[in-house]
Amino acid sequence: MDTMRDRFAPVMTRLLDEDPRVAVVLAEIGVDAFKEAMRAHPDRVINVGIREQLLVGAGAGLALAGLRPVVHTFASFLVERPFEQIKLDFGHQGVGGVLVSAAASFDWPEGGFTHMAPGDVGVLDTLDGWAVHVPGHPDEAETLLRHAVGTGAGAVPSDDKAYVRLSVQSNAAPMPVDGKRFLTVREGRGGVVVAVGPMLDHVLAATEGLDVTVLYATTVRPFDADALRRAVGAGTSADVVLVEPYLAGTSTAAANDALVDVPHRVLGLGVGRAELRRYGRQDDHLRAHGLDPATLRTRITGFLGAGARA
Amino acid sequence: MTTTTARAHTYADLPGLMALMTGDEKHGPAATSTLDALWVLYDRVLRVTPEGADDPGRDRFLLSKGHGPMAYYAVLAAKGFVPVDWLEGFGSYDSPLGHHPDRLLVPGAEIGSGSLGHGLPLAVGTALGLKARGLTDPHVWVLVGDAELDEGSNHEAIAYAGPAGLERLHTLVIDNASASYARPGGIAARFEAAGWSALTVDGRDHDALYAAFTAPHPGRPHVVVARVESKEFAGEPESA
Numbered sequence: 001m002d003t004m005r006d007r008f009a010p011v012m013t014r015l016l017d018e019d020p021r022v023a024v025v026l027a028e029i030g031v032d033a034f035k036e037a038m039r040a041h042p043d044r045v046i047n048v049g050i051r052e053q054l055l056v057g058a059g060a061g062l063a064l065a066g067l068r069p070v071v072h073t074f075a076s077f078l079v080e081r082p083f084e085q086i087k088l089d090f091g092h093q094g095v096g097g098v099l100v101s102a103a104a105s106f107d108w109p110e111g112g113f114t115h116m117a118p119g120d121v122g123v124l125d126t127l128d129g130w131a132v133h134v135p136g137h138p139d140e141a142e143t144l145l146r147h148a149v150g151t152g153a154g155a156v157p158s159d160d161k162a163y164v165r166l167s168v169q170s171n172a173a174p175m176p177v178d179g180k181r182f183l184t185v186r187e188g189r190g191g192v193v194v195a196v197g198p199m200l201d202h203v204l205a206a207t208e209g210l211d212v213t214v215l216y217a218t219t220v221r222p223f224d225a226d227a228l229r230r231a232v233g234a235g236t237s238a239d240v241v242l243v244e245p246y247l248a249g250t251s252t253a254a255a256n257d258a259l260v261d262v263p264h265r266v267l268g269l270g271v272g273r274a275e276l277r278r279y280g281r282q283d284d285h286l287r288a289h290g291l292d293p294a295t296l297r298t299r300i301t302g303f304l305g306a307g308a309r310a
Numbered sequence: 311m312t313t314t315t316a317r318a319h320t321y322a323d324l325p326g327l328m329a330l331m332t333g334d335e336k337h338g339p340a341a342t343s344t345l346d347a348l349w350v351l352y353d354r355v356l357r358v359t360p361e362g363a364d365d366p367g368r369d370r371f372l373l374s375k376g377h378g379p380m381a382y383y384a385v386l387a388a389k390g391f392v393p394v395d396w397l398e399g400f401g402s403y404d405s406p407l408g409h410h411p412d413r414l415l416v417p418g419a420e421i422g423s424g425s426l427g428h429g430l431p432l433a434v435g436t437a438l439g440l441k442a443r444g445l446t447d448p449h450v451w452v453l454v455g456d457a458e459l460d461e462g463s464n465h466e467a468i469a470y471a472g473p474a475g476l477e478r479l480h481t482l483v484i485d486n487a488s489a490s491y492a493r494p495g496g497i498a499a500r501f502e503a504a505g506w507s508a509l510t511v512d513g514r515d516h517d518a519l520y521a522a523f524t525a526p527h528p529g530r531p532h533v534v535v536a537r538v539e540s541k542e543f544a545g546e547p548e549s550a
Contacts, residue, residue: 054431056431057463058435064432089432092412
């Protein structure tokens with residue numbers, strides 16, 4: 001199966017063909033896949049070299065000139081290194097754009113911590129108005145990219161700001177995501193587990209046979225508070241477990257806000273804050289952060305207690 | 311061109327307009343350093359009007375050096391972009407005019423600025439975007455300070471724009487010798503090394519400024535370094 005990142009250039013190439021307002025800005029990362037698009041649209045596929053502050057600033061400048069910029073590099077270099085450019089050049093200027101990252105929390109464990117960005121969503125969370133899409137399958141990545149760029153059905157206003165987080169980690173099958181709502185994958189009464197993007201298959205395996213509702217979230221900002229309230233209301237307790245493929249607890253505040261009128265408990269699972277200083281493979285890191293199915297099951301049942309056991 | 315009362319202002323009115331703004335004396339030298347260059351740009355070079363503030367074909371002027379914006383506000387008021395009676399409220403809660411400009415509050419301001427090192431990358435993107443839209447006529451100008459050039463983001467933009475041949479991009483550097491470490495070889499040399507067209511002029515000489523602003527520079531971005539008297543150091547560093 002291809003990866004989400006394999007889909008990025010082909011999808012963007014089609015969007016560049018379809019919409020003369022779309023522009024792609026790159027900083028060497030991923031340039032090879034855009035060679036054809038660069039020939040077809042030399043003014044709208046721009047490679048600024050290894051210059052991430054310019055990458056984001058120039059992207060926002062394109063928006064000031066009336067284009068819909070799609071800005072891409074690894075998450076560390078896209079969100080963390082030029083963070084003030086995101087805050088000011090898009091946010092403070094009041095213009096929109098689409099940030100598309102690759103490498104996620106640990107897509108390249110052999111590469112070490114310099115290329116890991118488990119804090120990207122948490123960092124963006126300090127800013128206002130960014131939609132955050134975390135696809136769990138290449139097909140979903142394609143849908144959410146189109147949604148974020150805003151052409152075709154379900155188009156968003158051109159001043160919208162969106163972050164699309166691509167990962168090599170993927171679920172086996174795509175879900176019918178729409179860029180807005182959480183999906184109900186399984187229904188139960190002993191608690192609610194929210195699986196974000198690539199965590200779905202592990203969460204389904206971890207909750208096999210348990211009496212819990214599983215919600216699937218690929219658009220985490222804005223947070224689908226209605227879906228969480230409905231799911232909690234259908235059960236016997238207001239216990240919520242969030243399983244996120246980035247920093248643990250990133251969406252805990254959003255879940256608490258959604259349930260502000262209901263006595264509730266929230267457990268936020270995800271990538272730990274401490275740097276492992278380990279290489280290896282992605283599965284090694286999922287296990288180390290307790291995100292493999294067996295550890296997830298232990299942590300989920302430990303938190304939800306007897307009610308979750310059907 | 312229609313003439314309004316506001317347009318009747320001349321260069322001689324600018325000190326009076328600036329005097330209406332009080333409360334940012336810390337940035338006083340920074341404010342007056344830009345006055346002549348701004349006036350010549352708005353009076354003789356830029357094709358922008360209050361009525362055409364949203365015209366896609368307008369020239370773009372991006373004030374990157376957002377601290378000490380009194381000269382900028384005075385010029386915008388003199389040219390009718392903002393009402394003169396806004397100037398007295400400068401920096402107050404109800405005023406759209408802050409000690410750093412906000413593009414969503416100030417008519418005619420293309421960007422909000424204050425943090426140094428943002429305007430030039432934004433100008434690069436604006437020039438690229440206008441070109442991609444087939445708008446080959448508008449010029450893009452960005453004003454930076456000499457010390458602001460210390461920001462790495464500006465170096466990224468300078469190094470990219472030259473080889474990319476962004477002919478419609480223009481940088482105006484106000485050089486009041488405020489950088490702690492002067493650039494070896496001078497400011498213009500830094501740009502020339504990156505493939506820019508560069509001219510250095512007396513930043514108080516209107517005709518010299520005009521000639522430098524309008525000098526041809528086919529296939530290359532253009533920088534004008536406007537030298538003004540060195541800023542009196544008040545012991546307070548300009549914030550980045």
